[in-house]
Amino acid sequence: MIMLSILVLLAGLISAIGRQITPGGTDAFNLGVDFQGGTVVTAKFKAKPTEDELRAALQNQGVSDAVIQSSIDKQDEVLIKVPLFEGVEGSQPAETTNQADNANVQANVAANSQNPAENPVQSSPNTQVNLGRETVKKALDTFGREAEATKSIAEDTEAAYKIVGTDSVGPVAGEQLRNQAVIATLLGMVGILLFIAFRYDWTYAAGAVIAVFHDVLITLAFFSVFQWEVSLTVLAALLTLVGFSVNDSIVIFDRIRENLTLHRGESLYKLTNDSINQTMSRTIVTNGLVFLAVLALVIFGGEVLRGFSLALFVGSITGTYSTIAIASPIAIWWQDKLGAAKIKDVEIKQGERLASASRRSVTRRPVMR
Helix, strand or coil, X not given: CHHHHHHHHHHHHHHXXXXXXXXXXXXXXXXXXXXXXXXXXXXXXXCCCCHHHHHHHHHXXXXXXXXXXXXXXXXXXXXXXXXXXXXXXXXXXXXXXXXXXXXXXXXXXXXXXXXXXXXXXXXXCCCHHXXXXXXXXXXXXXXXXXXXXXXXXXXXXXXXXXXXXXXXXXXXXXXXXXXXXXXXXXXXXXXXXXXXXXXXXXXXXXXXXXXXXXXXXXXXXXXXXXXXXXXXXXXHHHHHHHHHHHHHHHHHHXXXXXXXXXXXXXXHHHHHHHHHHHCHHHHHHHXXXXXXXXXXXXXXCCCCCHHHHHHHHHHHHHHHHHHHHHHHHHXXXXXXXXXXXXXXXXXXXXXXXXXXXXXXXXXXXXCCC
16 A cells, blocks of 8 residues: 555656746646636626526636636626736736727726726736736627626616626735635644644554645645646645544554553564454444545535535545555554564463462471381
8 A cells, every 4th residue: 555655656757847848838736716716707797697507608718717706795796717817927918819809998997987097907007907907808798698888787678798897816815815724724734733642652652643744735736737726725635634644643552552461471563463453343334434425526626616525535545545554554663663662472381380369388297107
C-alpha cells in the first residue's frame, strides 16, 4: 500500500511540475474564482431559470467552471461568478466581436453607477470585467432580451432579464485566500501533532500526522492529474479529511495502548496487528457509511458540489487505508528505529517450572536407629 501511495504521489508531482514548466500549458491546479479571481455578475430575471439551465448556457459560451448562487433575500436575482480569461490582461484592451453589445454594456454600467471611477468597466473598457460581463450576457441572451439601460426589468415588458451589478474579484484577494487556506491546514496539523504527542506518544503523533499529510497530498494529486476545480468548498473538504483520518488513527492507537498494558510479553508488531483486527469492524461500518454518503453526493450532487464531493470521495478511501497501512506501520518503524517504547519478547527457558504457591519446602532429617 505504501508503494501504491508513492506511485500516486509521483503521478501528482509529475502532473503539477509538468503543467507549470510546459510553455503555454495549464497551471498545476485548476483554481476557481475564489483563488484565481474573476468577474461577479448579478442578474435579475422575470422568470428565473434553474441553475442547471444557467450552467448549460454558460458552458455553451466556453465557461465550464462558473459559480452560480441564488440570492437568499431576493428570489429573482442570481449571482454568477466567472473566472479570469487567459491571454487577456486587465489593463490592456481586449477585442470585442460585437460593438453593439459593447455599447449596451457601457450604457448599462453608466445607468447603474453615477460615479465612473467606482466602476471598473466604465473606467477601463474591454478589460477582464468587461469580457466576463459580455460572456455572461451572451449566455443570458438565450433566455430572452436584456432590459434597456434606462428602464427597469418591470418597465420593459419584452425583457427577460437585466444585469443589475458587476464586480471584480482580483488576483490579490485570491492569493490571500490561498495563503490563508495553506496556513489553516498547517495549523490544524500542528495542533493534532501536539495533542497526540501529549496524550499518547510523539512517535504515534508522527505516524498520524504523516498519514494526514498523505491523505491531503493524495487528494491534491487527483485534482492535479484530472484538473478538477479547486475552490473554497474543496478546502473545506480537505480540512474535513484531516479530522476524518486522525479519528481512525486515534481509535487504533488507543487500542494499541490498551493491549500494551494487557499483553506485556507480546511484540509491538503483533500488538499493532491485533489492534487493527480488533477495530476492523468499527472501521468498516463507520467508513463504509461515510463512503456511501459521499458516493451519493458524487452521483446526485450536481456541479455545485462536484469539487467538494470528489475531494471527500478520494479522501475517504485514502483515509481508510492510510490508517491501517500508513499510520500504524510508520509508528512501529519509528519506535523500533529509535528504540523508544520497544517491547522485547520474554523468553522462558525450556524445562523451567515455577513452584506453586501452596507447595511447601520439605526439610529432610536424618533417621537414627
